[in-house]
Amino acid sequence: MSVNKPRGNTQRAKGEEGVRPGFHLSLDWDSIFSSPKSTLAWGIFFLMTGIILEVSFLSYIVTGLADQSVVDAFGQESIRDAGRQTRNFLGVVGATFSHIFVYRWFGVGALLLPIVPILAGWKIAFGKELLPLTRATKEVVFYILWVSALMGYIVLMSNTENTLSFVSGGIGYMINVWLFDWLKWGSILPIIFALFVFAVYFYDAKNLLDKWQTKPEKEEEPEIAVAGNPATIVTEEQGTDVESKPEPVKEIEYVSVVNDTYDDDVVPETEESKEEEEPVIQNNSHVLEVINKEEVSKLAVTPVITPFVATQVNGSNVDVELELEVADALTPKDAVEIPDDEDVNASILREFGQYDPMLDLPSYQFPTYNLLSDVIDNQHEKVTQEELESNKTKIVETLGSYGINISKIKATIGPTVTLYEIIPEAGVRISKIKNLEGDIALSLAALGIRIIAPMPGRGTIGIEVPNKNRETVFIRSVLMNERFQKSTYDLPIVLGKTISNEIHIADLAKMPHLLMAGATGQGKSVGLNVILASLIYKKHPAELKFVLVDPKKVELTLFNKLERHFLAKLPNADEAIITDTKKVIFTLNSLCIEMDSRYDLLKEAAVRNLKEYNAKFAQRRLNPEKGHRFLPYIVLVIDELADLMMTAGKEVETPIARLAQLARAVGIHLVVATQRPSVKVITGLIKANFPARLSFRVTSSIDSRTILDMGGAEQLVGQGDMLLAINSEVIRLQCPFIDTREIEDVCEFIGGQRGYDEAYALPEYEGDEGSESRSEVNTDDFDGLLPEAARLIVTHQQGSTSLIQRKMKLGYNRAGRIMDQLELIGVVGPFTGSKARDVMFHDLNGVDDHMRSMGISG
Numbered sequence: 001m002s003v004n005k006p007r008g009n010t011q012r013a014k015g016e017e018g019v020r021p022g023f024h025l026s027l028d029w030d031s032i033f034s035s036p037k038s039t040l041a042w043g044i045f046f047l048m049t050g051i052i053l054e055v056s057f058l059s060y061i062v063t064g065l066a067d068q069s070v071v072d073a074f075g076q077e078s079i080r081d082a083g084r085q086t087r088n089f090l091g092v093v094g095a096t097f098s099h100i101f102v103y104r105w106f107g108v109g110a111l112l113l114p115i116v117p118i119l120a121g122w123k124i125a126f127g128k129e130l131l132p133l134t135r136a137t138k139e140v141v142f143y144i145l146w147v148s149a150l151m152g153y154i155v156l157m158s159n160t161e162n163t164l165s166f167v168s169g170g171i172g173y174m175i176n177v178w179l180f181d182w183l184k185w186g187s188i189l190p191i192i193f194a195l196f197v198f199a200v201y202f203y204d205a206k207n208l209l210d211k212w213q214t215k216p217e218k219e220e221e222p223e224i225a226v227a228g229n230p231a232t233i234v235t236e237e238q239g240t241d242v243e244s245k246p247e248p249v250k251e252i253e254y255v256s257v258v259n260d261t262y263d264d265d266v267v268p269e270t271e272e273s274k275e276e277e278e279p280v281i282q283n284n285s286h287v288l289e290v291i292n293k294e295e296v297s298k299l300a301v302t303p304v305i306t307p308f309v310a311t312q313v314n315g316s317n318v319d320v321e322l323e324l325e326v327a328d329a330l331t332p333k334d335a336v337e338i339p340d341d342e343d344v345n346a347s348i349l350r351e352f353g354q355y356d357p358m359l360d361l362p363s364y365q366f367p368t369y370n371l372l373s374d375v376i377d378n379q380h381e382k383v384t385q386e387e388l389e390s391n392k393t394k395i396v397e398t399l400g401s402y403g404i405n406i407s408k409i410k411a412t413i414g415p416t417v418t419l420y421e422i423i424p425e426a427g428v429r430i431s432k433i434k435n436l437e438g439d440i441a442l443s444l445a446a447l448g449i450r451i452i453a454p455m456p457g458r459g460t461i462g463i464e465v466p467n468k469n470r471e472t473v474f475i476r477s478v479l480m481n482e483r484f485q486k487s488t489y490d491l492p493i494v495l496g497k498t499i500s501n502e503i504h505i506a507d508l509a510k511m512p513h514l515l516m517a518g519a520t521g522q523g524k525s526v527g528l529n530v531i532l533a534s535l536i537y538k539k540h541p542a543e544l545k546f547v548l549v550d551p552k553k554v555e556l557t558l559f560n561k562l563e564r565h566f567l568a569k570l571p572n573a574d575e576a577i578i579t580d581t582k583k584v585i586f587t588l589n590s591l592c593i594e595m596d597s598r599y600d601l602l603k604e605a606a607v608r609n610l611k612e613y614n615a616k617f618a619q620r621r622l623n624p625e626k627g628h629r630f631l632p633y634i635v636l637v638i639d640e641l642a643d644l645m646m647t648a649g650k651e652v653e654t655p656i657a658r659l660a661q662l663a664r665a666v667g668i669h670l671v672v673a674t675q676r677p678s679v680k681v682i683t684g685l686i687k688a689n690f691p692a693r694l695s696f697r698v699t700s701s702i703d704s705r706t707i708l709d710m711g712g713a714e715q716l717v718g719q720g721d722m723l724l725a726i727n728s729e730v731i732r733l734q735c736p737f738i739d740t741r742e743i744e745d746v747c748e749f750i751g752g753q754r755g756y757d758e759a760y761a762l763p764e765y766e767g768d769e770g771s772e773s774r775s776e777v778n779t780d781d782f783d784g785l786l787p788e789a790a791r792l793i794v795t796h797q798q799g800s801t802s803l804i805q806r807k808m809k810l811g812y813n814r815a816g817r818i819m820d821q822l823e824l825i826g827v828v829g830p831f832t833g834s835k836a837r838d839v840m841f842h843d844l845n846g847v848d849d850h851m852r853s854m855g856i857s858g
């Protein structure tokens, strides 16, 4: 727990010189407080402390004076003797504690003190709050002092200091002695005033009073209380407040992510708005004041938020009626039309705290690292001195034989390759070295030479030579890496180890999509699994959903177990992992609908991206009654694009391109892998929208150029050796290795936990039934020129009615009818306004086959 860290630091600061440093390093406060056993032990410790204090205090109240002499004599006689004499139920310890807390300090008010350790202990031990801890602690502190002061007044006024001073304790008595000098008997007034101020601020007494005043004549008054009961009374008793609600989250390691997701400055904003909105709801004169302050929009709080309250309190609509009355008194129209981005319902926020999606699955446990194999990589020396020397000599000799002299050479040993950086003598042209790439490779007799001339930002020329013994980078080591664990990215993914053995972590949310290519067996599937595992280890199921498309049918099936935690699927779909091309088309279109509806929500909330939207939702500034909901990130993973493009062409390309173009801001990100990085698969449209591209080894430099816009990927050495190109930067990385068994264990670990009732539901795609019934379309009514028009449209790749009109010399009406029929049979997309319709086929054979399958010929 982060709260404990300072303790470790303080210790270090104080006793650094005197204590061996190793001692401090071995104290892992995090694990002391976070392991289940120690949490239970600490919880019970606090519980016991609370109980001991309470028993001691109660006992002292009964036997206090008798024990006072024992406590006073403490230190002058043996503990044993003192123990025998004391009458406290808990002996000398009980008597001493009570003497200090009751007699010296707080009097009977001290009886409240043990509530704090008891609540804290319960929370630590059992992970649940009996009452909200923060709020209860504040109350306890206030009442201890207040009761002490009140008792002090009574004792002082009744002149019973000698017999009853323990009732008020020293503090309460002294307060009254001081007040008495000023106010005589009137010193009770500040004491009562303190209670009043506390009640106003802490229980929002003014709000309650206002509520009571605005509808005194209403018979429904008691009903409101009843309707509000389940939520209101519970919260009042429990005293839920903004700070206390998110506390359970802190107990899971997750807190850093939560903090990142929601900006810190959110809280003060909420606090302010709390204060300002309350008058608006209830009192006309306050409303006018607010208008003067140009905070008109806050009026919208009234009608918009109340239905939300109503739902929260068992669907009662009493509050709704009340609030509409107030709004009518002003300008109801204005009030309704004001956008709801100012809809901050302070009372809901105060009562329920910030919305925390993770509380849907409060007991969710993140997968542990021991599910991953802890093989320590080959301990033997990876690259020997001889290997380095011999490569160096060969490089120097080869270049020398072409008249290129080197002034300096430096080697960096990476997991898969060693980078030799050379500085040629002055006057040598870089292109000359680049041209000798093949010759150098030949003379080094090694596969996978890659020459980087010049190394960006280094002023050198790099030659990467594969190591004889390569290192496997195991997933466990990278996921346990501190940089990954502390990463604050929204969607952190580990991509691999760089040549200088650093872990390369990227934020998929910023990428914002990733295109992967690689010939068969070069590590694509392992790479995809690594990406999925990174996200699973960092994200709570409430924050992230996967849409998994696996046309190969075998690669992603293991993730099936995550269905009720991390997967999203179409309603009525049997399997969450999509293997069928037709279903892929539906899913992609459904994702487009999800994207559009998310955009609508963002627009209505007047925010620019998903993060801002969710933060606003968490602050309860968006009304679920209006369709607002917490939006998890969605990551669409397609394991084999080539397959889909070959079978469905435009039908797949168009939605993918649309998602890639637009979905970033609404938290939908794509990871698309393909074996064949040909231009037919990675079309210009797709490529243009995937700025981040990753290539494992490919078979030709043409493929490398298609995916990376540069050669080099054909020179990689396989088994996860890869090049990552983001914008114009290219990095060579070794992908971590994750085994099928490890994936299986992780998925089983998560799948075995309580999940959601079902997978995250994607919106229904209406084309669903439409396309199913395409084969049942009555083709008899179709225009005889339909096949010809279809070919014309496909040839020109332009879905326009005027094209049919011009080329086929038809009237507008007939051409229009034909266009509608083309849409019906799925050759063109729906009408999109002024733009031409999308053409769903890109070759004549495809469209002919399609028409034949529908019984249309000609």
Ligand SMILES: Nc1ncnc2c1ncn2[C@@H]1O[C@H](COP(=O)(O)OP(=O)(O)OP(=O)(O)O)[C@@H](O)[C@H]1O
Binding pocket: 472, 473, 518, 519, 520, 521, 522, 523, 524, 525, 526, 527, 675, 719, 720, 721, 734, 735, 736, 737, 738
């Ligand atoms: N990062 C890695 N580290 C070590 N070995 C790896 C790594 N990635 C892949 N391999 C090895 O390569 C083999 C093939 O990997 P993978 O199944 O990921 O290839 P692929 O590109 O998905 O092939 P295909 O397209 O045929 O499914 C793995 O079984 C593993 O032995």
